[in-house]
Amino acid sequence: MSSPEPRLLYCRCAYAQxxxxxxxxxxxxxxxxxxxxxxxxxxxxxxSARRDPRLAELASAPLTIIACHPRAVKxxxxxxxxxxxxxTEFINLRTLTAPEACQLLPPPA
Amino acid sequence: MSLSPEFSVLLYEGRGSQALPPDRRFALCAALLDRGYxxxxxxxxxxxAPGQTSLLVLAEFDDGHAPDLEDAAHAIAxxxxxxxxxxxxxxxxxxxxxxxxxxxxxPGLWKPWFPVIDxxxxxxxxxxxxxxxxxxxGVSKDGxxxxxxxxxxxxxxxxxxxxxxxxxxxxxKYSSGPINGEPVSDSDVKRxxxxxxxxxxxxxxLYARLRERSDEAKTRFSKERDASKALAERxxxxxxxMAEGMIPADVLASLPSPEEIQRRATAAAAKAEAALAAAPxxxx
Ligand code: SF4
Ligand code: SF4
Numbered sequence: 001m002s003s004p005e006p007r008l009l010y011c012r013c014a015y016a017q018x019x020x021x022x023x024x025x026x027x028x029x030x031x032x033x034x035x036x037x038x039x040x041x042x043x044x045x046x047x048s049a050r051r052d053p054r055l056a057e058l059a060s061a062p063l064t065i066i067a068c069h070p071r072a073v074k075x076x077x078x079x080x081x082x083x084x085x086x087x088t089e090f091i092n093l094r095t096l097t098a099p100e101a102c103q104l105l106p107p108p109a
Numbered sequence: 110m111s112l113s114p115e116f117s118v119l120l121y122e123g124r125g126s127q128a129l130p131p132d133r134r135f136a137l138c139a140a141l142l143d144r145g146y147x148x149x150x151x152x153x154x155x156x157x158a159p160g161q162t163s164l165l166v167l168a169e170f171d172d173g174h175a176p177d178l179e180d181a182a183h184a185i186a187x188x189x190x191x192x193x194x195x196x197x198x199x200x201x202x203x204x205x206x207x208x209x210x211x212x213x214x215x216p217g218l219w220k221p222w223f224p225v226i227d228x229x230x231x232x233x234x235x236x237x238x239x240x241x242x243x244x245x246x247g248v249s250k251d252g253x254x255x256x257x258x259x260x261x262x263x264x265x266x267x268x269x270x271x272x273x274x275x276x277x278x279x280x281x282k283y284s285s286g287p288i289n290g291e292p293v294s295d296s297d298v299k300r301x302x303x304x305x306x307x308x309x310x311x312x313x314x315l316y317a318r319l320r321e322r323s324d325e326a327k328t329r330f331s332k333e334r335d336a337s338k339a340l341a342e343r344x345x346x347x348x349x350x351m352a353e354g355m356i357p358a359d360v361l362a363s364l365p366s367p368e369e370i371q372r373r374a375t376a377a378a379a380k381a382e383a384a385l386a387a388a389p390x391x392x393x
Contacts, residue, residue, distance in 0.1 A: 012142035014216040016282045018289070028139060032150070033131040040138055041147045045221035045281050046214055049259055054117075054147070072281035072290025075225045079256065094289070108131075 006089060008038040008105070009058055011067035015043040019068060019093045026098025027066060027091075033108040048076040055082035066091040066101065116163045116211050118204060119149045125176070126168035127193075137167075140197035145216050146204060162186060165207050167200065169193040222282060223259030224269060230277035230293070233388065235381035240272045242365075242373045248384040263360040 010031060013019045031038050039058065041047060044067055047055055059082040067073050070090035077084045091101050118141055122128050129137070134150070141148050163186040166178065175189035188207065192200050214221075224237070224245065233254050238246040246269075247257035267288050270278035276293045283289040287297045364370065 012139075014143050014145060015214070016220045016222075018282055018284070025135075025139065028142075029131070029135045032134040032138060037150050039147070039149050040142055042142050042145045042216065043221060046145075048225070049221040049223060050214075068281060069286075069290035069292075071227060071292065072225060072279050075227050075279065075290075076281060078228065079225055094291075 006062035006064045006087075007058070008036060009063055009065045009067075010038055010040040011044045011065070011073075012040060012042050013045075013068070015046050023093050023096070023098045023101065027093060027101050027105070030098075030102040030105055030108065031066075034106050036106040044073060044076055048080045051080040055080045058082070059084050059088075061085075062087050064089040064091065066093060066105075068092060068094045116165065116208050116213070117147045117149065119164055119166045121166045121168040121189075122150075126170050129169065136197045137192075137200055140201050141204060143216065144201045144205070145213060146201075163188070163211070165190065165204060167192050167204075220264050220282065222264045222266075222280065223262045224256050225279045225281060225290075226254065226256060227277045227279060228253075230275045231273075232275055232277075233385075234274065235385055236272050236274065237269045237278060238384070239374075239378045239381040241269050241377060242370060244373075244377070245269075246377075248380070252384060252388045254384075263357070263363070265357045266360045268356050 008031065010028060011019075012024060012028070028040070031040075041054075044055075044065075055077055059077055062085065065073055065084075065088060067090070069092055073090060074084055074088070091104050093101055120129075120134070120137060138148050138150065166175075166187070166189040168175070168189065168191065170176070170189075170191045170193070173191055173193060175191045178187040178189050180187050190203055190207065192203070195203065231254060233252070235248075235254060238248070238254060243258075243261040243263065245256060245258050245262045247255050249255045267280045267283050270276075270280060270283075270288045272278075276287050276297050278288075279290045280288050281290050285291075287293045365373070
């Protein structure tokens with residue numbers, strides 16, 4: 001049996017904008033143009049600070065996280081008692097351009 | 110921050126509603142996210158998390174009317190709003206009204222700033238615990254270093270990350286690596302190992318210097334010495350650290366008196382020593 005397709009999780013970094021605006025807008029626009037459902041959160045750091053129980057729910061299934069450096073994201077989940085499965089994939093908007101990041105996502109409908 | 114938006118938003122485009130054009134979907138999601146709301150773009154299979162108490166479903170419903178929704182298990186307050194013809198700003202205002210008095214952090218008013226530990230690197234040496242004057246660090250029941258009071262952390266101050274010999278402390282909102290979570294290089298580790306001296310500086314010499322300077326100041330200016338002069342003395346001593354961008358000015362301004370600094374540094378060091386003494390010796 002094949003494993004379920006990972007859910008897409010997009011982080012907007014809204015509370016302190018360390019992601020370049022054009023990159024996060026370009027990627028969100030791409031997600032909004034695709035048929036694929038996705039989850040988006042205002043700020044994973046803010047959720048980790050409050051140990052938001054939604055992080056554990058998100059970490060309970062295969063996930064592709066579109067945020068910043070994978071090392072930071074991995075340990076932010078851990079800090080909220082929501083360790084990510086080893087299969088988690090990351091798309092790093094701190095190092096990729098919008099077109100580079102979009103190439104790693106499902107294509108527009 | 111303990112404020113908790115147990116309230117989230119589902120942008121619904123399934124049966125009984127219109128599919129949104131991509132530009133509108135983008136504008137709605139961006140506006141809500143920038144105001145601090147999480148948004149699911151999902152069909153009927155949306156999953157709810159434990160602790161979530163209300164879900165607002167936004168859609169352009171076929172007949173222009175939002176249906177009455179009810180959670181069969183009565184575990185969550187469900188409601189729906191028709192957003193046809195509303196601008197993204199009008200939709201976020203509507204969501205704010207629906208949230209009502211449920212507390213929530215606000216982007217722009219608060220910055221999530223706290224140390225995040227990379228436990229694949231941390232050796233449990235407790236240097237960070239001894240260093241921090243604000244009681245951010247503690248020890249878990251099983252003797253592991255833990256970030257326990259992240260609200261105490263001073264916004265934009267990454268100083269403790271420079272104390273960690275293993276480059277295990279991250280501040281994801283920091284501008285540069287490896288503190289922001291970038292991969293750690295060998296040269297980072299070498300540099301940080303040298304920076305451990307800062308711990309000694311802050312834990313001992315610096316506070317001694319602060320006291321000496323304060324005593325000098327007392328003799329020289331005993332008549333006119335006041336709290337603001339004492340603060341100026343402390344600031345001078347810390348200029349070097351500040352020049353390296355490690356301690357922001359507002360953190361300096363909020364430092365307690367040298368005596369209190371000394372008391373807190375001693376208490377933190379004792380906590381770290383006790384944790385190390387209680388820890389099982391490392392297995393060969
Ligand atoms: S996880 Fe990264 S992208 Fe998301 S809010 Fe934190 S710093 Fe920003
Ligand atoms: S200083 Fe670094 S290695 Fe030592 S306990 Fe703190 S995080 Fe771990």
